[in-house]
Amino acid sequence: MRRLAALILSLVALAWSVGAAADVRMSFHSFNGSVLFGRFPHTFIVLEGTLDETGQPIEENYGFTAKTVSTRLLNEPVEHAVEVEDEKYIQETNRHFTVTLTDAQYWQVRSEVTKWRDAPGKYYDLDKRNCIHFVGAMARIAGLRVDYPKDMLRRPKKWLNHITVLNPQLGAEAID
Template identity: 60%
Template sequence: MGRLARLFVLFAAALWAQAAAAEVQLSFHSFNGSVLFGRYPHTFVVLEGTLEETGAPVNENYGFTAKRASPAVLRGPVYHDILIEKPKYINSTNRHFTVPISDEEYWAIRREMEGWRDAPGKYYDLETRNCIHFVGTIAKLVGITVEYPDDMMRRPKKWLNHIAAINPDLGAPQID
């Protein structure tokens, strides 16, 4: 085989390997937190990988939160925000499970996040539209079965453990 032919084979193999590796992983995280000290318990998603269609890298995360932590959160809807976590913080959280997603699912997640982020008015409600509801909506977009037991709506780690239990195909261990 000539030198040009070998270069072509190597180039084709590299392209094939890159295409085969193109995939975005969606991970579901919780943070234990403390109602009295530091940050509140929280759940969010992390997207990492490469889009198959374009080869564009993905390194994003989203969590839904109240714009300000105050006693007003206990009285009803308040202004909201999408929280983007720093890598250092992500490394200190509980990664419950990870699933591969398609480019189409990635874009659906982005549209959903933008809808929550850009909703007018007071959209965060501790009882009916909190970080758990946001992450649950994302999970449903990728085919994960979701329930919202009343006793878990302020307990993200317990809730994600529950989601893992009702979706045994995720193969996710319970996190203490």
Template identity: 65%
Template structure:
């Protein structure tokens, strides 16, 4: 009986420690960009950690026009879900990081799929750009989100605005 109880407690401790270690961190990034360097200002998220089932996560997603052209200024254009190379991840402004549960992780992945697989021309500079994409992810995580018109093309300023709207983040505004 004592031996069985001991085995049960060991198994319980192992299960508890694996659950406690399971977490995914999501970071909200902005990239300053430069027309000269060929990279426009952009915002995206990265996720890293472990799901409850032990699956390792190391992903990042942003939303953009499929091609950078003047057509972006005239209305909806073809879209793409972008993933950033490691070198770009280290050159970003990291505004804040949150811990996600598995349900939130899968909701984010569902949103990524929906935006990636949307038919037709889904990217619109004024109504459905990288800021809107990241904002919808923020809402999944319970953040207050707004899209002030004067920030729709300024990812860093917009994420600073989100930081101010959500003091619970205890994040600093990035200069």
């Protein structure tokens, strides 16, 4: 009887440890960029891990951007896109901090990504609805404090450093 009880306790402990190891992590990235050369400054999220309920592996990333870069985006809303970045590009970015999501939060993030992607019309606005606002919406789902100081709306790295300060529970440091 003792052996049976020990075996059952061992199986329960194993099942608990496997379940506890499953999680999805959401990392917040910025790219310094250059307005004059190459890509513009940018921020996006990376999702990695495993869903608790199904064990499904997750390896995704999403960023919000203008569909076409032109001078029009400086003065008016333009068509938008949600883009997925190549792994090579991700390696060249700044990872500011990472949070762990529940399965429910993961699905909320995915739903929010879909809303931004499928919004009708010209939805990208450099000062009112850009990559920073998109990443901020995802941060709120994770329970982070978010705001959008006007002087940071075109400076993703500075903005994510600001979010780091607003959320000391992250234990993250600003990136130079």
